[in-house]
Amino acid sequence: MLTKSSTELVRQRNSVLVLAALRRHGALAHTEISEFTKLSSATISAITADLEKAQIIEKSEHQATSGRGRPRVLFRQRRDCGYLVVVIISSDGVQYSLVDYAGRLVDRFSEERSHDPAGSERFIASIREGLARILSRSKLSQEKVLLISISSKGLVHATDPVLVWSPIFGSNQIDFESALRPDWQAKIILGNETQLVAAALGAHEENTRPAEFRSLAALSLGHSIGLGIVRRTGQGEREISAPNFGHMLHMANGGLCRCGSRGCIEAYAGFYAILRMAFEVPLDTIPAKFVPVAELDKIAARARQGHRMSAFAFRQAGIALGNGLSRLLSLTERMPIAITGPGTRYYDLLRQGIEEGLGQAHVVRMEGMPEIRVVPDESILVFEGHLDRALSVIDQELVLSGIQGSD
Numbered sequence: 001m002l003t004k005s006s007t008e009l010v011r012q013r014n015s016v017l018v019l020a021a022l023r024r025h026g027a028l029a030h031t032e033i034s035e036f037t038k039l040s041s042a043t044i045s046a047i048t049a050d051l052e053k054a055q056i057i058e059k060s061e062h063q064a065t066s067g068r069g070r071p072r073v074l075f076r077q078r079r080d081c082g083y084l085v086v087v088i089i090s091s092d093g094v095q096y097s098l099v100d101y102a103g104r105l106v107d108r109f110s111e112e113r114s115h116d117p118a119g120s121e122r123f124i125a126s127i128r129e130g131l132a133r134i135l136s137r138s139k140l141s142q143e144k145v146l147l148i149s150i151s152s153k154g155l156v157h158a159t160d161p162v163l164v165w166s167p168i169f170g171s172n173q174i175d176f177e178s179a180l181r182p183d184w185q186a187k188i189i190l191g192n193e194t195q196l197v198a199a200a201l202g203a204h205e206e207n208t209r210p211a212e213f214r215s216l217a218a219l220s221l222g223h224s225i226g227l228g229i230v231r232r233t234g235q236g237e238r239e240i241s242a243p244n245f246g247h248m249l250h251m252a253n254g255g256l257c258r259c260g261s262r263g264c265i266e267a268y269a270g271f272y273a274i275l276r277m278a279f280e281v282p283l284d285t286i287p288a289k290f291v292p293v294a295e296l297d298k299i300a301a302r303a304r305q306g307h308r309m310s311a312f313a314f315r316q317a318g319i320a321l322g323n324g325l326s327r328l329l330s331l332t333e334r335m336p337i338a339i340t341g342p343g344t345r346y347y348d349l350l351r352q353g354i355e356e357g358l359g360q361a362h363v364v365r366m367e368g369m370p371e372i373r374v375v376p377d378e379s380i381l382v383f384e385g386h387l388d389r390a391l392s393v394i395d396q397e398l399v400l401s402g403i404q405g406s407d
Contacts, residue, residue, distance in 0.1 A: 018051065058075070163176070247259050267283075272291050
């Protein structure tokens with residue numbers, strides 16, 4: 001026999017399924033929701049009534065284009081049910097976006113950021129100011145913001161919104177929960193940027209090639225090197241991870257990396273590494289914290305004109321990336337690789353090295369090169385990854401609080 005608590009858990013799970021269907025497919029009729037969720041018509045009626053009463057969804061009538069017959073009743077998210085603030089921390093700036101509950105962008109602005117590794121306190125203060133600014137620009141009350149979703153390169157805590165290590169601040173950890181909680185009641189989550197890219201790419205794969213999609217790796221090239229992996233589980237869900245790929249060992253006692261270790265993949269493939277190699281700077285030179293893309297463009301132009309050391313720097317970067325990917329495929333499974341980030345503009349110079357590095361793996365020699373795709377619009381994917389994760393979290397939070405509150 002189902003107890004009251006187990007019945008409530010089933011109702012909450014089914015409510016999340018309904019919201020997920022609306023999130024994925026847009027406005028839906030009663031029968032379409034039932035089809036996508038595999039729930040009975042009676043269950044859909046009860047859930048949509050609860051969600052509508054809690055002001056989480058709304059319904060509207062749409063007349064058929066022929067003008068005949070009864071209008072269709074469609075359910076959709078209420079845009080003003082709540083709001084999400086997305087904070088994307090990149091190497092040279094911070095972007096703030098305000099998004100409504102239906103996933104529509106309301107406002108956005110970007111600010112430059114300092115590259116002072118000792119300036120974490122000043123950085124946290126600037127984040128507080130940015131959040132206050134996007135709220136005041138939109139004239140929203142703070143209570144309407146249900147969630148703040150933050151992302152950065154580097155290592156993030158498995159469960160808490162803590163930036164454990166980052167290319168700019170090193171081991172100076174940033175606890176966003178502690179930093180923002182006095183002023184904000186919204187839920188705060190933190191994600192690895194490349195993990196969000198993998199999530200967005202996985203969602204695209206499920207929508208366009210649902211039968212073929214099993215797994216995919218997203219390799220981000222830029223000032224730092226990141227990797228995200230998305231897999232479809234046996235239950236049809238997406239499992240997403242972000243191994244510390246950029247700081248895997250490429251060469252023992254090799255070039256000095258920004259993390260303080262020697263011989264990391266990033267110490268050969270990051271923008272600072274390519275700059276160091278191209279100008280024949282000693283490999284134990286302390287890496288630059290930030291290298292403008294314009295400087296890499298100059299090196300790339302020289303490489304394309306036949307300059308030996310410039311071309312060698314990109315080839316060595318490609319080999320480091322290819323070797324790392326070969327280890328990944330040996331330990332996991334053969335999967336497509338999507339290359340993203342500002343470094344995609346140099347793929348023509350990296351390609352030979354990547355394929356050479358990959359070709360040294362037994363699995364690649366046996367099964368052939370994996371599919372490699374170049375996906376240049378990384379910033380769009382990061383934002384999509386935020387929405388995919390954060391709006392799902394909001395849906396679950398609303399089901400727990402909204403429906404219970406409506407009883």
